[in-house]
Amino acid sequence: MTAPSHIAAVPVTPLNSGATIPQLGFGTFQIAAPDAKAATLAALEAGYRHIDTAEMYGNEKEIGQAIAESGLARTEVYVTSKLNNGAHARADALAAFDRTLDELGLESLDLFLIHWPLPAVGDYVKTWRAMEEMHRSGRVASIGVSNFQQAHLQRLFDETDTVPAVNQIEVHPYLTQESLRAFNTEHGIVTEAWSPLAQGKVLGDPVISAVADRLGRTAAQVTLRWHLQRGDVVFPKSVTRARVDENFALFDFELTDSDVLAIAALNRDERTGPNPDEFNRVP
Ligand SMILES: NC(=O)c1ccc[n+]([C@@H]2O[C@H](COP(=O)([O-])OP(=O)(O)OC[C@H]3O[C@@H](n4cnc5c(N)ncnc54)[C@H](OP(=O)(O)O)[C@@H]3O)[C@@H](O)[C@H]2O)c1
Numbered sequence: 001m002t003a004p005s006h007i008a009a010v011p012v013t014p015l016n017s018g019a020t021i022p023q024l025g026f027g028t029f030q031i032a033a034p035d036a037k038a039a040t041l042a043a044l045e046a047g048y049r050h051i052d053t054a055e056m057y058g059n060e061k062e063i064g065q066a067i068a069e070s071g072l073a074r075t076e077v078y079v080t081s082k083l084n085n086g087a088h089a090r091a092d093a094l095a096a097f098d099r100t101l102d103e104l105g106l107e108s109l110d111l112f113l114i115h116w117p118l119p120a121v122g123d124y125v126k127t128w129r130a131m132e133e134m135h136r137s138g139r140v141a142s143i144g145v146s147n148f149q150q151a152h153l154q155r156l157f158d159e160t161d162t163v164p165a166v167n168q169i170e171v172h173p174y175l176t177q178e179s180l181r182a183f184n185t186e187h188g189i190v191t192e193a194w195s196p197l198a199q200g201k202v203l204g205d206p207v208i209s210a211v212a213d214r215l216g217r218t219a220a221q222v223t224l225r226w227h228l229q230r231g232d233v234v235f236p237k238s239v240t241r242a243r244v245d246e247n248f249a250l251f252d253f254e255l256t257d258s259d260v261l262a263i264a265a266l267n268r269d270e271r272t273g274p275n276p277d278e279f280n281r282v283p
Helices: 005-009 033-046 060-070 090-104 124-136 150-159 178-186 206-215 219-230 241-246 257-264
Strands: 012-014 020-022 050-052 078-083 109-114 140-146 166-170 190-194
Touching: 033 060, 033 241, 060 078, 060 090, 078 090, 090 109, 090 124, 109 124, 109 166, 124 140, 124 150, 140 150, 140 190, 150 178, 166 178, 178 190, 206 219, 206 257, 219 241, 219 257
Parallel strands: 050 078, 078 109, 109 140, 140 166, 166 190
Antiparallel strands: 012 020
């Protein structure tokens, strides 16, 4: 696979681990296993060099096959996966990490996250200590969390030695997460915005459409550009090749500061996924 020239335009964000992460990637939630290899190959062909998956998504194996088939060097593709909810106990977490590497067919990961804090189930502080062990083993460059609220992060700061490199949380124009994003930044944690398009729900919004019409772009491009200009890392998901290309074409236009503010003003604190304080489902 040859590298499209526009790959160079994707900014990289420094992490507190000393590594860097491409600010734009490809999301793979709800891509069924039989479709995941082709979808990932299409994304790599379009220029994406950052793939976000999870054991929970059931598609790590096919994503690993796509990376192998692409012929790209391991160092050219940034790979994130996540610890599943049933594996928070130390021994289970270490085994799950090995399983994820095995499924992906990789010797190391770029980023591994605790998928959900599950505050009423176990003790995510102990799980984080297992993540620190994985990091010390040298088989994962950076470790982080997902769906952690401020109080969950505060416990990690108070009781462990490593500040998460990222906090992957739901963020989009209807859930702008100003205070949690500011808290992440204050502590040197990069915010990753999941469901950056609110799974398509924001794309008919008149404010976003007006900006898109003025700039001659689509509502999805304007929304993704809004995230990038706010400094968050994003990985939109699409199994539609034209959209995969569209979502990567974000580096030859800019929103004004007032566009960014007008889109942020759409916030309604409306989630598409569960509230992390209440979500405690273990498979
Ligand atoms: N950590 C967590 O708990 C968590 C939770 C959810 C998601 N995530 C991560 O975040 C990634 C992105 O979130 P997401 O998949 O929930 O939602 P999303 O990226 O906000 O939206 C995906 C949906 O939007 C459609 N879409 C994509 N591009 C479009 C475009 N240009 N125009 C119109 N429609 C478009 C897709 O349709 P088609 O595919 O049919 O084209 C799909 O239905 C996930 O894939 C996953 O990697 C993490």
